[in-house]
Amino acid sequence: MPTDISKLRQNYSLQTLSVKDILHNPIEQFAKWFQEAMDSQILEPNAFTLATANKEGKPSARTLLLKGFDKEGFVFFTNYESRKAEDLLQNPKAAMLFTWLDLQRQIRIEGDIEKVSQEESEEYFQSRPRGSQIGAWSSPQSQSIESREVLESNQKMMEEKFSGLEKLPVPPFWGGYRVRPNWFEFWQGRESRLHDRIVYALQNGNWEIGRLAP
Numbered sequence: 407m408p409t410d411i412s413k414l415r416q417n418y419s420l421q422t423l424s425v426k427d428i429l430h431n432p433i434e435q436f437a438k439w440f441q442e443a444m445d446s447q448i449l450e451p452n453a454f455t456l457a458t459a460n461k462e463g464k465p466s467a468r469t470l471l472l473k474g475f476d477k478e479g480f481v482f483f484t485n486y487e488s489r490k491a492e493d494l495l496q497n498p499k500a501a502m503l504f505t506w507l508d509l510q511r512q513i514r515i516e517g518d519i520e521k522v523s524q525e526e527s528e529e530y531f532q533s534r535p536r537g538s539q540i541g542a543w544s545s546p547q548s549q550s551i552e553s554r555e556v557l558e559s560n561q562k563m564m565e566e567k568f569s570g571l572e573k574l575p576v577p578p579f580w581g582g583y584r585v586r587p588n589w590f591e592f593w594q595g596r597e598s599r600l601h602d603r604i605v606y607a608l609q610n611g612n613w614e615i616g617r618l619a620p
Contacts (some may be wrong), residue, residue: 418510418595423602425615432590432606432613433477436513439592440475440504448508455503456482458493466493472504473530479586480515481522483530485547487579494519500585510595517587527581532573539574540564591618 429435443451452472459465466489474481480502484490494500502515531539544560551557568574588608595601601620606613 417597418599418601419597420510421594422596423592423594423604425604425617428592428604428615430613430615432587432592433475435592435606436475436515436590439506439511439513443504443506443509443511446506446509448506451506453504455505456490457501457503458490459497459499460493461496466490473582479517479584481526481582481584483527483580483582485542485545485577485580487549488547490548494583502585512591512593514589514591514593515585515587516589517585520584520586522582522584524576524581528576530582531576531580536574540568542580543568543574543577596620 429438440451450471453469454472455467456470457465457467468490470482470484472480473483498519500517500519502513504513504515506512531542534542540561543564544557590606592604593601599620603618603620605616605618607616608614
């Protein structure tokens with residue numbers, strides 16, 4: 407039997423977070439924390455959980471990798487025929503969660519979804535290793551398959567198909583999304599579970615800042 411997980415405890419005491427110490431713009435605050443996460447050399451600092459829901463409200467979540475962000479929002483890439491893409495077609499809203507346990511920090515982001523331009527998808531696709539490009543062509547993401555051999559067969563077929571090409575085309579079923587944020591929460595772990603939670607809410611084009619009880 408596993409260890410009694412109810413007895414697992416971790417004391418959070420690395421840092422604090424107050425309204426007077428944060429930047430007024432949440433994307434700039436995100437950039438600050440993201441740089442600190444990269445500097446700490448934690449594994450995959452750009453990994454995040456993406457939560458979506460279909461038109462019936464059935465939720466789904468998975469881990470992805472952030473591939474860019476700026477004042478317009480947060481960008482990731484995926485198969486446009488996947489379950490997440492179907493959810494986003496039916497209900498173009500999403501929530502993102504970055505969890506950096508080594509820093510005792512989390513960032514939650516909520517916002518509206520849009521596809522990035524074909525040019526943006528093309529630029530990122532061409533920056534990927536060739537193996538990843540072949541993988542995008544080979545996998546019918548989220549579809550039921552009989553065995554791993556199906557993927558390996560598809561991969562071999564695509565390697566042969568594109569063997570004479572130096573530059574692979576972008577699959578028509580693949581590309582990027584942008585989350586345009588309207589809400590952020592920056593969470594810093596504190597002692598006795600009295601964590602710091604600072605939120606930004608977009609109201610009439612301006613970011614309003616507040617604090618939530620843990």
